[in-house]
Amino acid sequence: MTDGTFTSILKPSRRSFMKGVGGAMTAALAMPYIARAQAAPLYINTWGGPWEDAARANLFDPFTKETGIEIRTLSPVSFAKLAQQVNTGTYEFDITTLGGGELVRANQAGIIETLEEPYPGGLFENGIASHAFATVMAWRSDKFEKGPQSWAEFWDVERFPGARSMQRYAARVLPIALLADGVAVKDLYPLDIDRAFASLDRIKDHIRVWWTAGAQSTQILRDGEVDLIGIWHGRFYEAQKAGAPVAMSWNQARSTAPIGWWPRERQMPRPPKPSSSSPPAASRSPASPRRPTMARSIRPLSNSCRRKTPGACRPHRKTIPRPSNRT
Incomplete structure (x- = not known):
């Protein structure tokens, strides 16, 4: 995939993005399996919190009004659960939300459906672009009058001493580590993994x-457990609205802002409405054949990868090439 193609996917025009997202909800969600049972609710796996509030107001409720289909949500987003559902044939949700890295992984594993492009630049690896968000630098304003204005300053523990927090998610933390080490935005990809981990070694x-969940990041910032944090901007505003003495900077935030994507799981049966007479989910008969081969290509993390420090899980390759469109 060329740089131009990559840019057009990640940065569609404002007009096409806003028009396309509305159409994407109807075109991608109102697929044949929904048409077969329009009275049944649609289950969507979301990140919860302020993200879900915004999605419900701007996407879910308008979709329900137009189609009459109720949307029910489950959170948090879990790639492992997505793979498990396809493997076992027992489903909790129909649609999920993934970041770009996990979307590529899901598409390569064959556990999501093939979709059509709803608008120019709106489809990537069989996921429909729906929103964007940023990881920003935030800090306790009762600790610092003026906080770091770049990731390099965030890494400067002498100028800004104090406890820090970052997301335990390599696809977002590694580019930040490279920015902190002086790599220009235009030179981030392919990622220099060794250099990124060396940068993390300086601050770990x-x-x-x-942190592993958005609500957790809000809580530790709000409660003063940490002095500085890399946090999603929506979760920062949550802490600010709660009255916590916090501040943030948008500097270098766009370079770490992924697009969110709506993929649809492969062979999606409709989950039955829960009732007192319904058997436990594990004992329900799946509506489609089991597909154990789908999840076999997804290797579970080793014990070392589950350690607290991300440097414990080093990839063997020095660089990760930019993913290309599948044809």
Whole structure:
């Protein structure tokens, strides 16, 4: 995939993006399996919190009004659960939301459906672009009058001493580590993995928490458990609205802002409505044949990869090439 193609996918025009997202909800979600049972609710796996509030107001409720199909949500987003559902044939949700890295992984494993492009630049690896968000630098304003204005400054523990927190998610943390080490945005990809981990080695002793959920990041910033944090902008505003003395910077945030994608799982049966007489989910008969081969290509993390420090899970390759479109 050329740089131009990559840019057009990640940065569609404002007009095409806003028009396309609305159409994507109807075109991608109202597929044949929905048409067969329009009275049944549609289950969507989301990140929850302020993200879900915004999605419900701007996507879910308008979709329900137009189609009459109720949307029910489950959170948090879990790639492991997505793979498990296709493997076992027992489903909890129909649609999920993935970041770009996990979307590529899901498409390569064959566990999501093939979709058509709803608008120019709106389809990537069989996921429909729906939104964008940013990882921003935030800090306690009762600790620093003016916080770091770049990731290099965020890494400067002498100028900005204190406990830090970052997301335990390599696809977002590694580019940040390279920015902190002086790599220009235009030179980030392919990622220099060794250099990124060397950059993380400089700061890992100052990372008190590797957060794994958006609500957790809000809480540790709001409660003062950490002084500085790399946090999703929506979760920052949540802490700010709660009255916490916090501040943030948008500098270098766009370079770490992924697009969110709507992929649809392969062979999606409709989950039955829960009732007191319904048997446990594990004992329900799947509506489609089991597909154990789908998830076999997804290797579970080794024990070393589950350690608190991300440097414990080093890939063997020095660089990760930019993913290309599948044809």
